[in-house]
Structure formats: C-alpha cells, structure tokens
Amino acid sequence: MSSALEVGVLIGELLPLLGQLQALLAEPVADATTGTTSHHKATGSPAPWHEEAATVLLTIHEEARRLEASLLWQITGELPARRGGSDRNTRAALAVIGNLVHAVPERDARGALHIVGRWIRNARQVKDIGIEERWQPAWPSGPGELPPKCPYCKTYSVRVATRAGLVVCINRSCKDGKEESPRGRLERSSLNGDPMIVWNDGRTITYRRDWA
C-alpha cells in the first residue's frame, strides 16, 4: 500500500478516536474520586486523563492545520484559508489531507503518514487509560489500601493506573524536582519484589508490602 493510501486508512481510524477523546473531556470530574476510602478528602482536581485528552486533542487540532497548509503549499504554492478551532474544522482539514497526500512525492506522503501515526498512538494511549483503565487512588497491593502520600506535596493525591504501570500526582500545585507535575512508573524492586515508584525526576521510592 502506498503511503498516501495508508494515510487515508489511518485518518479513518483517527476520526472515532477524536470523538472518544472529546467524550473524555466531557466526563464529570467527580469520577476522579471513585474508590476514595476514608479520612482524607479528595482534592477535587480534574482527573489527569482530562488534561491528557485535552493536550492530545489540541496537538491534533494544531498539527492537522499545519499539515494541511504545508501539503497545499507544496502542491499549489498557496496557503489555505485560516480554519477556526472547532472539531468540525479539524475533521475538514483531515479530509483535505487525505486527498492532498496523493499529490505529493512519496517521501512527503511518508512524512504525513508518520505524523498521523503519532496522533493515533497518542490518542489511543489516552483513550486506553481514560476509558479502559481508570486512575485509581487505591494502591494495587491490596483492596481498600490507601495510596502512599505524594513525596512532593505530602498529600494523598497519588493516582495509579495499574495496568499501564503509570503514577501521577493530581494535586495541580504539586511539582517534582524538575518543577513539573509529578509522573512516574510503577515498578517492582528487583531485590525483593516490593512495589516502588520511579518518578520522572529520578526519585525512586520503594514501599514495603506490609506498610500500613
């Protein structure tokens, strides 16, 4: 299959994902606190997947317009009329990309394929975490167990996506050692299998399985 045809196929896959990401944005924020057990109040911050869905959607909105413009410029030497920011406009830009990509050299079609492929990977990742796996406040070592306190803000704002092995702090004012929102990976100690979090700034914290 030529790269141009593949772009068309990928755009067909991307369209329903856009709708699913939009749906994640519309979800009530209260979902974030499901499963919270006891003496600490949930922070009421939006769930991390809202932010991630918004970021991915924005990237696709912007880059689709840029890709459309660059393909059109290459073929006609003209820039398209500026599109507004709506989802409908993004879909229109994607449809135009699917056509224009047939009129550029294979090398450029491959470039477009690479970009659309990245959109799909990012969209799937957010969708999988947002829909198929919730960020849970519960620590995976046992039902009803509280997550550990966040090592940065010292609140119970740590959320875990067990299957994806990801950890975040949902306290919006919380910053890690790199002044970023704390994110990390859930791992097991190679010494004794105890759960540990490897945070993005390099901090690693191991938790004893019988911690209380």
Ligand SMILES: [Zn+2]
């Ligand atoms: Zn924190």
